Amino acid sequence: MPALVAALINLSHPGRYVHWGFIQLSVANLVVIALMILVFVLAIALPFPHGKRARR
Amino acid sequence: MSPRRFKPDRDVTEWTGPVARYDLAKEVTISFVVVLLLVIAFAAIFSSPDDHPVTLKSWATAMPVDFVQTAVTELDGTSPTATYGPPYNETPGAGQKIGPVSLARLAGVHIPINTTEDFVIKPLLTLPNAPALDSQVSRYESAGVAQRTSWDAAYEKAIAAASFPGYLKVPSGRYGPVGVMMTNLLAMARSGALDGALLSSPQLYGTDYTKPLLFIADGSYMSDLAANLHLQGDQWGMMNETGNFPGQAWLWLYTMWYQVPPFNTSSSGDALVWAVMMLLTLVLILVPFIPGLRSIPRWVRIYRLIWRRHYRSVTTEAT
Numbered sequence: 001m002p003a004l005v006a007a008l009i010n011l012s013h014p015g016r017y018v019h020w021g022f023i024q025l026s027v028a029n030l031v032v033i034a035l036m037i038l039v040f041v042l043a044i045a046l047p048f049p050h051g052k053r054a055r056r
Numbered sequence: 057m058s059p060r061r062f063k064p065d066r067d068v069t070e071w072t073g074p075v076a077r078y079d080l081a082k083e084v085t086i087s088f089v090v091v092l093l094l095v096i097a098f099a100a101i102f103s104s105p106d107d108h109p110v111t112l113k114s115w116a117t118a119m120p121v122d123f124v125q126t127a128v129t130e131l132d133g134t135s136p137t138a139t140y141g142p143p144y145n146e147t148p149g150a151g152q153k154i155g156p157v158s159l160a161r162l163a164g165v166h167i168p169i170n171t172t173e174d175f176v177i178k179p180l181l182t183l184p185n186a187p188a189l190d191s192q193v194s195r196y197e198s199a200g201v202a203q204r205t206s207w208d209a210a211y212e213k214a215i216a217a218a219s220f221p222g223y224l225k226v227p228s229g230r231y232g233p234v235g236v237m238m239t240n241l242l243a244m245a246r247s248g249a250l251d252g253a254l255l256s257s258p259q260l261y262g263t264d265y266t267k268p269l270l271f272i273a274d275g276s277y278m279s280d281l282a283a284n285l286h287l288q289g290d291q292w293g294m295m296n297e298t299g300n301f302p303g304q305a306w307l308w309l310y311t312m313w314y315q316v317p318p319f320n321t322s323s324s325g326d327a328l329v330w331a332v333m334m335l336l337t338l339v340l341i342l343v344p345f346i347p348g349l350r351s352i353p354r355w356v357r358i359y360r361l362i363w364r365r366h367y368r369s370v371t372t373e374a375t
Contacts (some may be wrong), residue, residue, distance in 0.1 A: 006103070007100070007101065007102055007103030008100065008101045008102075009101055010103075010290070011102055011103070011297075011299050011300040011301045011302075012103075012105065012106070012299045012300075013299055013300060014300075015285070015286060015296070015298075015299055015300045015301075016300065017286060019287075021313075022315045022316060023292075024286075024291060024315075025292065025295070026286065026295070026296050026297075026302070026303065027301055028297070028300050028301055028302035028303070029295055029296070029302050029305045030204070031302065032302040032305050033305055038303075041153075043074070044306045044358065044361050044362055045200050048365070
């Protein structure tokens, strides 16, 4: 039964951290922040889908 | 009255160009379904943190001597909780301040906690069929302040050299009933009964963990665990989660203040960080009314990237 409910990727082991001066971030948080920035850039860079236009 | 001058960061001209139909309900539905699928997929792939809760039982089992060393400070009223001040008790000079103002002191003691009574004596008196213990507790309660202080001090000195080879081994001393009380409190904690006694509430399912949490926080067990998991305040812990899970990255600004002076050295650090964040939140709310700040989006011109097709057509028409 535990094998059935186990996660495909196990994150329950000691975390890894990066230190830069007084800044201390977990690698997991860094990945999430990088993904957020990527989504932001994509949201700006990708063109809007073309919809039907109507003139009023 | 003459019309006021047009300001591009405050005023807008009416749109007279083409318009397109837009189905907001459709977009909300699609967004909801996409996010739902992502949540299900990520939950299946990564699961979520599931650490065991820290309880008085787990603490007293893992570090019995530390538990008793903390418990005796609850008994003699010298623990961090006992001397915290409002909202738990009246302690002269205690309480964080913003300048001359102590917000906690203004709110007063509204969660009254007497650690001697609430953390030690009352739980001990809930133990059934323990006449010997009850008489020792009565002896302690009926003693004068000087006598109690003497017993407490003697026990604190003895417990500093204590060990736990399967039982609490404390050097002998003139600590009167305190030894029996502490031994019984430890046994109570290791059985799990103390968690229940401190949680007791009128409701069937108690959800108020204030007392056990304060008791646990007075010892070093929970802070050691937190330090290992990078959850301490000086480790940017507010942002972190246990293990390798991502945490609350959006709290980066709140937790950043705790790493720099004067916040990380002030005894009123929490209150000062809160005040700074409230000030910054107020500035954020008032952005549309603050000249200069409200012009930044116009200067940065990211909107021209978002609506680039429109601006390209406007430029083409102009030429």
